[in-house]
Amino acid sequence: MIKVMRFLFLILIGTLTFSCVNHSSEFIPLSVIAKHTNGLEYVGMNSCIECHPQIVASHLQTSHYNTSKPFRFELIEEAFIPNNNLLSFGNGDLIKFTQKERAAFQEGYLNQSENPVFKKSMDLIIGSGNKIGRSFLNWEDTSLFQLQGSHFSPLNQWINSPGYTSALSPMRPIFPRCLECHTTYARPENPSSATQNNRYVKNQIIYGIDCQRCHGEVVKHVNYQRKNRLDTVGKYITRYANFSQDQRISMCALCHSGTGQESSIKSFSFQAGDELTEFISTNYKTPSSNKLDVHANQVGLLMASMCFQKSKKMDCMTCHDPHKTERGMEVKFNNICISCHQGIKHNQNTTLKTPNLSDCISCHMPLENSKTMKLELEKENLQPVKVRSHLIGINPNLTSE
Ligand code: HEC
Ligand code: HEC
Ligand code: HEC
Numbered sequence: 001m002i003k004v005m006r007f008l009f010l011i012l013i014g015t016l017t018f019s020c021v022n023h024s025s026e027f028i029p030l031s032v033i034a035k036h037t038n039g040l041e042y043v044g045m046n047s048c049i050e051c052h053p054q055i056v057a058s059h060l061q062t063s064h065y066n067t068s069k070p071f072r073f074e075l076i077e078e079a080f081i082p083n084n085n086l087l088s089f090g091n092g093d094l095i096k097f098t099q100k101e102r103a104a105f106q107e108g109y110l111n112q113s114e115n116p117v118f119k120k121s122m123d124l125i126i127g128s129g130n131k132i133g134r135s136f137l138n139w140e141d142t143s144l145f146q147l148q149g150s151h152f153s154p155l156n157q158w159i160n161s162p163g164y165t166s167a168l169s170p171m172r173p174i175f176p177r178c179l180e181c182h183t184t185y186a187r188p189e190n191p192s193s194a195t196q197n198n199r200y201v202k203n204q205i206i207y208g209i210d211c212q213r214c215h216g217e218v219v220k221h222v223n224y225q226r227k228n229r230l231d232t233v234g235k236y237i238t239r240y241a242n243f244s245q246d247q248r249i250s251m252c253a254l255c256h257s258g259t260g261q262e263s264s265i266k267s268f269s270f271q272a273g274d275e276l277t278e279f280i281s282t283n284y285k286t287p288s289s290n291k292l293d294v295h296a297n298q299v300g301l302l303m304a305s306m307c308f309q310k311s312k313k314m315d316c317m318t319c320h321d322p323h324k325t326e327r328g329m330e331v332k333f334n335n336i337c338i339s340c341h342q343g344i345k346h347n348q349n350t351t352l353k354t355p356n357l358s359d360c361i362s363c364h365m366p367l368e369n370s371k372t373m374k375l376e377l378e379k380e381n382l383q384p385v386k387v388r389s390h391l392i393g394i395n396p397n398l399t400s401e
């Protein structure tokens, strides 16, 4: 009997070892693709697939992951409509968008001149285009600049980049804070420089917001879990479950509480688990709702809401799964409202007839005009972008239809 048991045990061990060996031969070897100036090593997101396949697959579809990329013509091909690749300004200046052999360029013409005063290649794309659009960056050697022509997705139209005047203008340098919100990491060329500039090490930029932006150091985690396949507890990895409310919100606030003023500490030093106010001086913790703009300040607005102030543990993850695309998932969001507001009684207000209880959001988190984010869709005519207000509350002008 014991012999049989031992035999079975050996078979079991044998299969386990075999399947492990087999599996390990499919490993994508862990190679470091960039190194933070603080020593943190970044690896490719493909090293997470073997154990977190669903999260990686859904993350690849998110606006976060798609928010920056090296230029690829097929990503912007539909913008090139014959005879429509122009952006003309009030004073007669214009930008022509041209293409050659899957590369694309912006050519600037001063006051209807014959020859362009510049021709710059579109080298990087910032913005997923899922909601508003994309901007294009140009490399001049190791310096990074923003090109004046952007693309507005909803109308498939070339536009003047937000903040530029309606005339041909010099390219704007791209400082680290811009990339801090739109990439995982970008290594400065001269980290010891006292002032921030727009020079980067080109092959040390990790495009898109990937796992490591929000989960930090992963090398030890991957190595450990690969060697200890039967351990179902994640080791050597940041655990959000152990974070305080402030720590959880800080991670999102890094990019969703407005630009703020960077303190003396350099961009990209903030990591998951840190408190944002130690890195960037922002007033998101003492919000005053009338001063906040809806553009990229979901944190401040949420914190000014009664829902946040009167409940103990609310944060962004109460409603959002950061690994998923959730645009248009009204039913999901509505159910979350109802989970805290069961049996609410409307009707204290005479203007309100019977509110549609399957659409809390359109009344209490309406789309609002951004005060700072405006686009020039027609010559010298600025249109505000509509953003989802995170100030959950009662709009005095509400009436049901
Ligand atoms: C060899 C398997 C393996 C690999 C490779 C791996 N993980 Fe994990 N990871 C695990 C296991 C097992 C857990 C614990 C179960 C769970 O939470 O899914 C875990 C948990 C986690 C957690 C949750 C920690 C917590 O408890 O809050 C994060 C975050 C995480 N991994 C990130 C990553 C990232 C990012 C990568 C790629 C760089 C990666 N993992 C690669 C096996 C792995
Ligand atoms: C403080 C963080 C932050 C900074 C700095 C920042 N952005 Fe953004 N950006 C965001 C967020 C967040 C959004 C999503 C819109 C929102 O939430 O209001 C966004 C949206 C965009 C979009 C539109 C994407 C879409 O939805 O289609 C573009 C394009 C863009 N940013 C370009 C830039 C460029 C170029 C810079 C630097 C010159 C920059 N941003 C600086 C956080 C930032
Ligand atoms: C925008 C930030 C962000 C990015 C990017 C991100 N995560 Fe997460 N992740 C979080 C947060 C926040 C939590 C904690 C969720 C909670 O506690 O409600 C989490 C939780 C997890 C967990 C444990 C809980 C679960 O959902 O299973 C795993 C595993 C994980 N992430 C893996 C990954 C992997 C792998 C990637 C890259 C493909 C990734 N994450 C990218 C923010 C992020």
Ligand code: HEC
Pocket (backbone or CB within 6 Å): 062, 063, 064, 066, 067, 068, 126, 127, 128, 129, 130, 131, 180, 181, 182, 183, 209, 213, 214, 251, 252, 253, 254, 255, 256, 316, 317, 320, 322, 325, 326, 327
């Ligand atoms: C490194 C900066 C960064 C961090 C950290 C970050 N975000 Fe974002 N987030 C962005 C940018 C940039 C966009 C707009 C991307 C685009 O469309 O180009 C965005 C978009 C979003 C969107 C809209 C998605 C869509 O489908 O359009 C949601 C929701 C969101 N973020 C939630 C979160 C939450 C929750 C956290 C914290 C766990 C978080 N973000 C952390 C930069 C960040």
Ligand code: HEC
Pocket (backbone or CB within 6 Å): 306, 307, 308, 310, 311, 314, 318, 333, 334, 336, 337, 338, 340, 341, 360, 361, 364, 365, 392, 393, 394
């Ligand atoms: C984590 C629980 C929680 C969630 C989720 C939640 N709320 Fe609240 N909300 C509260 C609490 C607590 C209050 C304050 C006490 C009260 O009025 O019931 C509140 C207050 C409100 C108020 C009154 C605001 C005011 O200024 O007087 C409105 C309106 C509201 N919530 C709507 C919503 C909507 C819509 C959603 C979904 C998008 C939502 N809430 C999600 C907990 C929550």
Ligand code: HEC
Pocket (backbone or CB within 6 Å): 131, 252, 253, 256, 298, 299, 300, 302, 314, 315, 316, 317, 318, 319, 320, 326, 327, 328, 329, 330, 333, 336, 361, 365, 386, 387, 388, 389, 390, 392
């Ligand atoms: C009470 C639920 C709730 C909470 C909490 C919440 N959100 Fe949202 N969020 C929503 C809803 C609903 C939408 C609209 C989704 C859509 O357009 O389909 C949204 C949309 C967004 C968008 C897209 C903005 C736009 O204008 O299209 C971003 C970015 C975002 N949330 C970030 C955050 C961040 C960061 C936090 C934490 C500070 C947060 N959210 C907390 C419910 C919530």
Ligand code: HEC
Pocket (backbone or CB within 6 Å): 337, 338, 341, 344, 345, 346, 347, 348, 349, 352, 354, 355, 356, 357, 358, 359, 360, 361, 363, 364, 394, 395, 398, 399, 400, 401
């Ligand atoms: C047609 C617009 C509309 C819709 C849809 C709507 N509300 Fe309201 N809600 C209002 C108005 C207006 C008030 C203030 C007057 C009142 O209390 O009747 C209000 C008040 C509230 C309050 C504060 C009053 C209280 O009882 O504490 C809460 C909480 C609330 N709504 C939650 C929700 C939730 C949750 C949903 C979705 C299930 C929802 N509302 C759907 C317009 C709406």
